[in-house]
Amino acid sequence: MTATAYIPTSSTSSLRKWLLKALAALGAAATLLYGLAAIDAAVVNYRSTYDPTIAEQRLSMQRAAEAGQDLGSPGDIASHSNVLVAMMASVGTPLHAFGKQGLSESWIHYTTMPRANIVAIAMHSMLAGTAMLFGALQFWPAFRRNYPRWHRGFGLAYMVLVQTAMIAAAIYLLRTPVHLIYDQLTFYVGLWVLDVGVTVTLWLSIHALVRKRIAQHQAWMALNFGMLLTAPIQRYGWIAFAAVAPEGMRQLEANYAVSGMLIPLSFMIGYGLYTLNRLLQADQPKALLTRVHASFQPHARLGRVVAMVMQLVLAASMVTTVQHFVFDLGLTSASNSNALIPHSVLQLDQQIMASAPVTRWLFVLGTLTGLLSAMVWLWGTTFRSNGDITSRDTAWAGWALSLGTAMVGLALWQWGLQWGMPSFTAQHGGALHLFGGTMALIFATLLATALARGQENWAKEWSWFAIACLVATPSFFLLLPIMGNVGMPEHYVTAGHAYRLAAYGQWTSLVTAFVVSVYSPATHAKLAR
Ligand code: HEM
Numbered sequence: 001m002t003a004t005a006y007i008p009t010s011s012t013s014s015l016r017k018w019l020l021k022a023l024a025a026l027g028a029a030a031t032l033l034y035g036l037a038a039i040d041a042a043v044v045n046y047r048s049t050y051d052p053t054i055a056e057q058r059l060s061m062q063r064a065a066e067a068g069q070d071l072g073s074p075g076d077i078a079s080h081s082n083v084l085v086a087m088m089a090s091v092g093t094p095l096h097a098f099g100k101q102g103l104s105e106s107w108i109h110y111t112t113m114p115r116a117n118i119v120a121i122a123m124h125s126m127l128a129g130t131a132m133l134f135g136a137l138q139f140w141p142a143f144r145r146n147y148p149r150w151h152r153g154f155g156l157a158y159m160v161l162v163q164t165a166m167i168a169a170a171i172y173l174l175r176t177p178v179h180l181i182y183d184q185l186t187f188y189v190g191l192w193v194l195d196v197g198v199t200v201t202l203w204l205s206i207h208a209l210v211r212k213r214i215a216q217h218q219a220w221m222a223l224n225f226g227m228l229l230t231a232p233i234q235r236y237g238w239i240a241f242a243a244v245a246p247e248g249m250r251q252l253e254a255n256y257a258v259s260g261m262l263i264p265l266s267f268m269i270g271y272g273l274y275t276l277n278r279l280l281q282a283d284q285p286k287a288l289l290t291r292v293h294a295s296f297q298p299h300a301r302l303g304r305v306v307a308m309v310m311q312l313v314l315a316a317s318m319v320t321t322v323q324h325f326v327f328d329l330g331l332t333s334a335s336n337s338n339a340l341i342p343h344s345v346l347q348l349d350q351q352i353m354a355s356a357p358v359t360r361w362l363f364v365l366g367t368l369t370g371l372l373s374a375m376v377w378l379w380g381t382t383f384r385s386n387g388d389i390t391s392r393d394t395a396w397a398g399w400a401l402s403l404g405t406a407m408v409g410l411a412l413w414q415w416g417l418q419w420g421m422p423s424f425t426a427q428h429g430g431a432l433h434l435f436g437g438t439m440a441l442i443f444a445t446l447l448a449t450a451l452a453r454g455q456e457n458w459a460k461e462w463s464w465f466a467i468a469c470l471v472a473t474p475s476f477f478l479l480l481p482i483m484g485n486v487g488m489p490e491h492y493v494t495a496g497h498a499y500r501l502a503a504y505g506q507w508t509s510l511v512t513a514f515v516v517s518v519y520s521p522a523t524h525a526k527l528a529r
Contacts, residue, residue: 020276028136034232035136038129041082046122048111054080055111062108065098081107084235088251092242095250102251103238106182117175124168128231131161135225139273141280145529162202162228166195183255185488185497186504190263198227215528219274219518226270230262233269237262246421256500257422257431264507265435271514281526292524299519306516307382313471314371314378320474321367325360329353335481341499344425352418359418363411363473370404370470373397374463381460389456398459402448405466409440412473427496432503439510440469457522464513476506 048054057080061071071077071094077086081098085107088097098104110118134154137143144151173181173191181188205220241254284292293300324333331341331349338346353360373396380394389395416433419426443465450459479502488498517523 024140028140030236031132031136031229031232034235035129035132037083037235038125038132038231040078041084042122042125042129044080044082045110045125046118048080049115049118052111055108057081058104058108058111061098062100062104065094065104066100068094070094071098084239087239088242091239092245093247095248096242096245096254097251099250101253102255103182104251109180113176113180117172120168120172120175124165124172127161127165127168128228131158131165132228132232134158134161135228139222139225139277141277159202159206162198162224166199166202169195183252183259184495185492186500187259189501190259190504193263194227194230194266198224201227215278215523215526216518218277218528219514219523222274222277223267223270223514226266226268226273227263229269230266233265234258234262249421249423253423255422256428260428260431260500260504261435261507263504264439264510267508267510267514268439271510271517274517278523278526278528281528284525284527288527289525293521296519296524303516303519304382307378310378310467311375314375314467317471317474318368318371320477321364321371324474324477325364325367329360334477336484337480340480340484340493340502342427342494342496345427345496345499348419348426352415356414356418359411359414362407362414366404366407366409366411367470367473368404370401370408370466373400373404374467374470377401377463378467381463389451389459395451398447398451398463401463401466402444402451405440405447405469406444408470408473409437409444412437412440427500428503432507436469436472436507439507440466443469457520457525461517461520461522464516465510468509468513472506472509475509476502479505 044054048058061077061081064071071089074086074090077089085097085103088103096102098107110121134157138151138154138158169191173188173195178185178188181191201220201224205217205224208214208216208220237258238251238254241249241258242251245254324330327333329350330353331337332346334341376397377394380391380397381389384391384394389398412433416430416437419430419433422429422431443462447459447462447466450456450462480498483498483502484493492498
């Protein structure tokens with residue numbers, strides 16, 4: 001069976017097409033706008049090293065913010081800080097926009113740091129901002145089709161700019177003590193993950209291009225661009241939080257929620273871009289399809305090994321779920337929880353677990369149903385005869401996997417609403433539950449739709465994302481002791497960094513599913529160009 005496009009060509013679909021185009025145009029405009037804001041930030045920060053009055057202006061703005069006084073006109077703020085701070089001050093309280101425990105600390109630090117650091121960070125923002133301008137149109141199929149030379153030129157410029165911007169960011173990170181980085185250790189680790197991730201995917205995309213594997217080139221580029229989009233999404237997230245933040249909320253607290261979702265969200269935006277492009281591509285001619293499959297035989301073999309290893313991961317996730325959510329009540333039962341998780345978080349978790357037994361059982365039943373059926377599904381689609389999903393027990397397992405994932409999605413949403421807003425007490429609050437719940441519901445629905453339509457290739461691909469959603473929560477209980485054993489300084493553990501790194505890390509499971517999709521039958525079935 002071949003994968004067919006979801007976007008029909010009849011006139012009834014024209015509204016959907018226009019909506020898609022409008023959304024794409026909005027996304028491109030938001031990206032371009034942030035690219036310009038980043039270039040502006042580079043100029044303002046660079047200027048500040050030659051102009052001591054800028055340091056004084058930022059310090060007095062912080063004092064005004066702490067006193068709850070007006071920060072000045074947006075034009076003034078933009079001239080000595082940047083457009084982002086001006087926008088945050090326009091939509092939110094002065095305290096949130098530029099009070100202590102927030103962006104103000106980085107912006108004041110920028111005015112006092114060594115010249116080499118300011119050159120590195122200004123170069124980074126300038127080059128990364130310019131790269132966004134070149135990258136925004138590259139995923140538009142008509143642009144690639146109608147202007148192949150422009151696509152190549154923009155692509156080359158993008159690659160050079162991105163690589164140089166990442167080198168500049170790495171120099172800055174190496175030269176700056178962790179406590180002077182915004183949000184300190186958690187953000188520092190996240191920035192390194194992004195720097196390495198952007199660099200590796202850039203070179204994987206170049207490698208695929210050299211081997212003329214256009215589908216894989218597009219996939220790695222989509223992931224690469226998705227990771228760069230963390231910069232604008234984070235800033236837009238900060239502005240949104242500034243608008244809705246309750247009285248007294250510090251900007252750093254809002255950031256706990258925004259940066260918690262950032263990296264997995266970037267994987268999913270990359271996946272969305274890549275999948276939309278595949279859905280819009282024509283099917284591969286049958287004669288070529290066999291040749292494509294043949295050239296990816298080593299990947300297919302590796303895929304079978306991964307599917308085999310996954311049986312162990314799924315079994316371990318089931319045991320972990322029973323251990324921590326049936327015999328015990330959540331975070332308190334994590335290894336060394338009293339030392340690694342802030343006391344306020346443990347207390348809140350206990351309250352939520354005790355007050356919502358139905359949600360906990362929904363989560364447990366959903367996880368166990370999903371994981372058990374994932375074992376049958378993976379075995380059936382990978383090792384049985386030709387891996388056909390129409391055999392009765394494999395199809396049944398697919399439906400049960402979708403149902404289990406949907407149950408988990410609903411439970412995560414319930415917990416997310418109960419955890420509520422981020423704060424120093426609740427750390428990232430309900431942000432990660434809401435993000436994970438949304439992913440689980442999306443992939444449960446996509447899997448069910450593909451099964452109902454008999455779209456085998458998509459069903460197989462989306463099942464990996466559903467599985468990633470199911471193993472995410474149990475993986476926290478493995479990640480936390482790892483954080484406890486890396487020799488993290490005590491004051492970072494007390495401030496919640498071990499807990500946050502383990503919690504943020506759990507949803508990186510989604511990147512495994514992304515990598516599978518790069519070499520999936522759904523990708524091979526499309527004629528990439
Ligand atoms: C995804 C990989 C990226 C990495 C690893 C990275 C790294 C960094 C680092 C280390 C800082 C300094 C943080 C601090 O002082 O605490 C920074 C700040 C900054 N970055 Fe990036 N960055 C990335 C993407 C981008 C992109 C794509 C843009 C522009 C479109 C951008 C624009 C900026 C700007 C303007 C700042 C200055 C501070 C601010 O406005 O908040 N970065 N980045």
